[in-house]
Amino acid sequence: MNGLMVALQRILERRAMAFINVNLNDVEDQSGDVHPEGRTNLKIVGSDLKDTKAKDGQYINWRLEVTGSENKRPIWLANSLKPQALWNLKNLYKACMGEEFNPEGFDTTDLHGCEFSGVVSIEEYNGEKQNRVEGPYKAVSK
Secondary structure, eight states: OOHHHHHHHHHHHHHHSOOOOOOGGGSOOOOOOOOOSEEEEEEEEEEEEEEOTTSSOEEEEEEEEETTOSOOOOEEEEEEOSGGGHHHHHHHHHHHHOSOOOTTOOOGGGGTTOEEEEEEEEEEETTEEEEEEEEEEEEOOO
16 A cells, blocks of 8 residues: 555545544542442432333333432442332332322422431342342432
């Protein structure tokens, strides 16, 4: 390849790259270590409704943070919406909202900001350690 062809090749390669214009200095680091095991105070900071991998149902994927911790690594809690698993969602709802249930349902954002306690454990998935949260969930008094 002559010099002109090499130069053209480099130009084309650069054009295929994307320039990202963002300042990552202002982004909160969420790459901390897994959180220690045990009963832990948690706060719901987000939620998404997702389809199961098998496409046979849906679940709520709650984004949690450990309250009072310098470690900002999020913990995820999945609540299945399959009838046989709704007891777990009911337990979380009671810890956040009390005993009253609206028979027509609720918006997941109603629980954003809720502080509750759950049992945090550490498990390994694909060779990586990650946290898991299980009940019983309990209300946290502020």
